[in-house]
Amino acid sequence: MSIESQLERALADAAPPVDETGVWEQMQPRIRRAHRRHRIAVGFTAGSAVVVAAITLIGALRIPGAVRDRDPASEPAVPVTTTEAPPEKAEEPESPSINDALDVASNWVAALAAGDVDGAWELLSDHSRQSIGRDGFDAVVTELEEGFGSWANAGPTLRGVPIDVATTPTVVVILSGTRTVEGMVEESTSAIPTVHENGEWRVEWYGSVGGEFVPSMRSGSTLGFEPLSPTSAIEWVGAADGRNGVIVDGDARFDVEQTLEGEGLAHVMWAPAHPFAEGTHTLVLVVVRESGAVTVLAVPVVVEGEGS
Amino acid sequence: MKRVTRQTRLSPASPEVLFRNDYARLVRSLALVGGDVEEAADAVQDAFIQACVHWRRISRYNDPVGWVRRVAINRLLNRQRSMRRRARAIARLDPPKVAEDPAAGLDVMEALRRLPVRQRTAAVLRYFEGLTTAEIAAAMNVSEGAVGSHLHRARAALRRHLEVS
Numbered sequence: 001m002s003i004e005s006q007l008e009r010a011l012a013d014a015a016p017p018v019d020e021t022g023v024w025e026q027m028q029p030r031i032r033r034a035h036r037r038h039r040i041a042v043g044f045t046a047g048s049a050v051v052v053a054a055i056t057l058i059g060a061l062r063i064p065g066a067v068r069d070r071d072p073a074s075e076p077a078v079p080v081t082t083t084e085a086p087p088e089k090a091e092e093p094e095s096p097s098i099n100d101a102l103d104v105a106s107n108w109v110a111a112l113a114a115g116d117v118d119g120a121w122e123l124l125s126d127h128s129r130q131s132i133g134r135d136g137f138d139a140v141v142t143e144l145e146e147g148f149g150s151w152a153n154a155g156p157t158l159r160g161v162p163i164d165v166a167t168t169p170t171v172v173v174i175l176s177g178t179r180t181v182e183g184m185v186e187e188s189t190s191a192i193p194t195v196h197e198n199g200e201w202r203v204e205w206y207g208s209v210g211g212e213f214v215p216s217m218r219s220g221s222t223l224g225f226e227p228l229s230p231t232s233a234i235e236w237v238g239a240a241d242g243r244n245g246v247i248v249d250g251d252a253r254f255d256v257e258q259t260l261e262g263e264g265l266a267h268v269m270w271a272p273a274h275p276f277a278e279g280t281h282t283l284v285l286v287v288v289r290e291s292g293a294v295t296v297l298a299v300p301v302v303v304e305g306e307g308s
Numbered sequence: 309m310k311r312v313t314r315q316t317r318l319s320p321a322s323p324e325v326l327f328r329n330d331y332a333r334l335v336r337s338l339a340l341v342g343g344d345v346e347e348a349a350d351a352v353q354d355a356f357i358q359a360c361v362h363w364r365r366i367s368r369y370n371d372p373v374g375w376v377r378r379v380a381i382n383r384l385l386n387r388q389r390s391m392r393r394r395a396r397a398i399a400r401l402d403p404p405k406v407a408e409d410p411a412a413g414l415d416v417m418e419a420l421r422r423l424p425v426r427q428r429t430a431a432v433l434r435y436f437e438g439l440t441t442a443e444i445a446a447a448m449n450v451s452e453g454a455v456g457s458h459l460h461r462a463r464a465a466l467r468r469h470l471e472v473s
Contacts (some may be wrong), residue, residue, distance in 0.1 A: 003463055003466055003467050004463075006416055007431065007435040007466065008435045008436075010417055010420075011340055011416075011417075011420075011432060011435050011436040012436065014340065014417050015336040015337070015339065015436060016336060016339050017336075017341075017343045018331075018332040018335045018336055018345070018349070020327075020328075020331050020335075022330050023331065023353070024324060024327050024328070024331075027356065027357065027429060029352055030353075030357055031360045031361075033356050034357045034360065034361050035360070035361055037423070038348055064420075121351070132449070135355075135369065135375070136378075136449055138365070139375055139378045139379050139382065139449075140378075140379070140382050142354075142358055142380055142383075144378070144385060159433065206403065263457065264457075280359070285464035
């Protein structure tokens with residue numbers, strides 16, 4: 001018997017029976033609530049359009065309570081404290097400023113939180129729009145509202161880290177703080193790549209739904225789940241045809257060891273030159289493809305034991 | 309159990325018609341992907357609720373159930389990415405909670421559960437739902453080439469596992 005036939009038979013046998021009796025009727029209150037929320041969100045968006053426009057003009061539309069990891073007096077600034085070797089060409093482009101990248105990430109989060117799907121769509125890069133398509137974006141926007149949108153009232157710390165990409169200025173915006181996701185309050189980290197195109201910053205967000213490669217943790221990896229020792233090397237799955245790196249507490253590092261694994265994948269390892277300090281650290285796994293596409297995965301880690 | 313066969317796609321006149329036609333099959337499919345029928349039902353119901361809210365637009369799509377499937381898969385996989393849920397899942401690692409005959413197809417199901425989630429999803433959509441490569445690509449938001457790669461790798465892994473066992 002072919003593997004296909006075995007699979008068809010096994011899956012048909014193993015799929016659990018589902019009784020849908022009364023389910024549609026039980027869903028009705030939730031459907032009514034969803035309609036109400038949607039109307040409120042649309043109404044809020046329309047009613048506040050003038051206010052939002054005015055706020056945008058003065059450059060103040062930001063995540064409420066957000067803490068900018070920058071020095072306003074010396075703008076633009078690269079908010080990176082380097083304790084090891086300098087990052088690979090981690091120089092800020094002369095123009096535009098990193099602070100504008102932080103603003104576009106903030107605006108995107110605020111749009112998602114307000115249910116302003118059109119506004120969030122407008123802030124995406126050309127790459128992202130072409131890759132996802134509007135109907136694809138509509139299909140995942142609820143997840144985005146609950147995911148990235150949950151930062152809107154969390155007052156996260158924002159940090160912009162420039163990444164050396166030949167095709168376009170790119171900054172990875174890292175959000176860190178305490179937020180509520182699915183009713184659970186947790187220390188969390190997210191990363192949003194932004195690119196500068198057509199004279200403005202846009203959110204380069206298409207990896208996880210657009211079919212673009214996204215770095216991932218290795219199967220069975222405990223990275224992000226269990227504490228690291230101060231001298232732990234970081235291992236993950238990267239792209240064989242991309243430049244793999246990791247942002248460690250705002251420091252972009254591409255001095256990684258990379259071993260091809262076939263099928264377009266690479267085993268990537270980065271070992272710290274000096275032991276990690278004890279406490280919480282933010283890691284962002286990064287892949288830069290030849291096309292200039294940048295995809296990221298943020299992983300908060302806890303280091304236990306003595307470090308530097 | 310009676311084998312699942314694909315139904316001729318109807319043009320749903322309302323979200324309820326879409327629900328009556330496709331809810332049970334979608335939940336069964338996602339239960340195979342995620343290993344938990346309750347989480348699968350939650351994801352599919354959430355997707356139908358979104359379909360109700362945006363019905364005016366979704367009803368004009370060529371494949372409204374494809375939209376619901378994509379939303380449901382996305383919700384299911386996002387939930388499973390959650391650190392806490394994942395940690396709990398690693399701890400329990402048990403078979404689907406509701407299976408008619410736990411012994412049926414055990415080797416294949418065990419092998420299926422060991423696949424990376426994208427390979428597992430592609431395999432379920434192909435061999436349970438009977439979707440085409442293009443439909444799987446739409447459901448997973450990946451290219452058709454990526455679907456081919458996932459299916460190829462899934463079949464290879466499953467074949468190796470079955471040869472060993």
